[in-house]
Amino acid sequence: MTKVIKIISWFNENKNEENIKGMQRFGIKTDKTFGIKIPILRNFAKTIGKNTELARKLWQTDYHEAQILAVFITKPNELTEADLDLWVNDFNSxxxxxxxxxxxxxxxxxxxxxxxxxxxxxxxxxxxxxxxxxxxxxxxxxxxxxxxxxxxxxxxxxxxxxx
Structure with missing residues (x-):
């Protein structure tokens, strides 16, 4: 299994329907989300470590938590201007x-x-x-x-x- 698939599996294991309802109340699109809170994602990111290439792959999955996790594991000095343009065009919340x-x-x-x-x-x-x-x-x-x-x-x- 690739790292991306393992991470998506972890998201599924930690899915929280109650949090998804809360996200909806705050205007966050929830069609591709797992309802995982930011502090939990931050802790999970620490177990992965900084990995900009993995972050780019996670971003492409279009999952809400994958994109936030991508932010947490990215080294800013490894981002290109094209990366910023690509990511900003994908923002949906x-x-x-x-x-x-x-x-x-x-x-x-x-x-x-x-x-x-x-x-x-x-x-x-x-x-x-x-x-x-x-x-x-x-x-x-x-x-x-x-x-x-x-x-x-x-x-x-x-x-x-x-x-």
Whole structure:
């Protein structure tokens, strides 16, 4: 059995119907989900270790938990700009968007470029990704000045309003 199949089997073994109902209440699409809570996924990720190639394969399964697990096992410095574009185009819920942006996308050398690129896009979660990256960098980059984020936010807003 491949690692991906073993992981999907683990998801099935840990499926939680009650959590799936809760996810629905929060607007998360649940057609390809197992209802596994984030802390459990984080602990499971620790048993796997960092593995960006496996993360790419998990992402392609299109399972909700597989994509979040992919975020947790990815090394941000191994992501390409094409990876970010591929993943952002697959976002179908706010939680996957926020997990990806606030755990790995914000740590890539492409983060600031993507803020301005994605803020102009029509897709809800792609645009959300731009602002999630701004928020994450603002929280995590202790050396950055407030002015940097004020300007970024203003530029994004201007581009969204005027094209």
């Amino acid at each position: 706010w939680d996957i968007c926020d997990q990806a942006c606030m755990n790995i996308f914000d740590k890539t050398p492409f983060a600031e470029k993507k803020i301005f690129e994605w803020a102009l896009r029509e897709e809800e979660y792609v645009r959300r990704a731009a602002f999630a990256i701004i928020a994450s960098i603002a929280v995590h980059d202790k050396k950055a000045s407030n002015e940097k984020f004020i300007v970024s936010s203003q530029k994004c807003r201007e581009k969204m309003e005027h094209g």
